[in-house]
Amino acid sequence: MTSTRSLVRRAALGVTAVTAALVLAACGNGDAPSDTGSGTQTSAPASAEDTAGAHNDQDVDFAQGMIPHHRQALQMAQMAQSRTSSAEVKDLASRIEKAQDPEIETMSGWLQAWGEDVPSDMPGMDHGGHGDDDSSDMPGMMGTEDMDQLMEASGHDFDTMFLTMMIEHHEGAVDMAATEKDKGRYGPAKTLADDIITAQTAEIEEMNELLDKS
Numbered sequence: 001m002t003s004t005r006s007l008v009r010r011a012a013l014g015v016t017a018v019t020a021a022l023v024l025a026a027c028g029n030g031d032a033p034s035d036t037g038s039g040t041q042t043s044a045p046a047s048a049e050d051t052a053g054a055h056n057d058q059d060v061d062f063a064q065g066m067i068p069h070h071r072q073a074l075q076m077a078q079m080a081q082s083r084t085s086s087a088e089v090k091d092l093a094s095r096i097e098k099a100q101d102p103e104i105e106t107m108s109g110w111l112q113a114w115g116e117d118v119p120s121d122m123p124g125m126d127h128g129g130h131g132d133d134d135s136s137d138m139p140g141m142m143g144t145e146d147m148d149q150l151m152e153a154s155g156h157d158f159d160t161m162f163l164t165m166m167i168e169h170h171e172g173a174v175d176m177a178a179t180e181k182d183k184g185r186y187g188p189a190k191t192l193a194d195d196i197i198t199a200q201t202a203e204i205e206e207m208n209e210l211l212d213k214s
Contacts, residue, residue: 055186060116062180062189063107065138066196067119069176070100072142073169076150080162085155088210089162092203096166099199103192110189140172160214163207170200170207 073096080093111118142150142165153161177193177200184190 053186055110055114055189056184058180058183059186059189060111060114062176062184062193063111064116064119065176066173067104067107067111069138069141069169069173070104072147073100073166073173074104075147076142076162076166076169079151080158083154083158084162086159086210086214089159092206092210093162096203103196106188106192110186138172139175140169142169156214160211163211163214167204167207167211170204173200174204 077093077096080089084090084093108118146165150158150161150165174197177196180193181190181197184193
């Protein structure tokens with residue numbers, strides 16, 4: 001009897017061991033789909049990042065055009081520091097410098113990352129007037145003669161000329177930014193375009209008010 005009970009007990013233990021092994025195997029197989037799902041989720045952010053970083057020809061044109069456009073605005077603003085007779089004009093010029101200089105750095109960084117040329121010369125500023133032809137396709141850009149006249153002016157005459165020219169310059173930048181918003185693809189460039197429209201539209205209104213006062 002003892003031998004029979006021992007055999008029965010061993011058989012029961014064997015069945016238990018087999019059952020436990022089957023349960024563990026089933027649990028292991030159940031984890032596989034979870035791992036696959038996790039892998040799929042990991043690839044999604046990378047795809048979204050690639051899309052967000054994509055750019056097109058319009059984005060390149062926007063950066064390559066707006067950089068020299070901003071550079072000319074900076075040169076005009078720097079003239080105001082020593083030639084204006086108005087504290088309000090001087091303050092406006094300082095704000096233009098503070099806003100547009102970092103934007104030039106940002107756009108230059110984009111072009112470098114894209115393997116595109118960063119403009120090194122400012123259309124409309126080289127001697128001999130050749131810059132007029134180079135800048136003809138950029139709205140609001142001043143020609144060499146305009147910039148020379150502004151450089152020679154001072155006091156009230158400078159203020160009037162500066163405000164008149166900068167209004168036209170800003171209007172050109174707003175047009176360029178509107179094209180980027182409509183046709184660009186690169187998210188940060190479209191955001192910058194929106195910022196330019198907002199800031200420079202407000203400055204156009206401010207400059208018109210200053211002209212009315214003068």
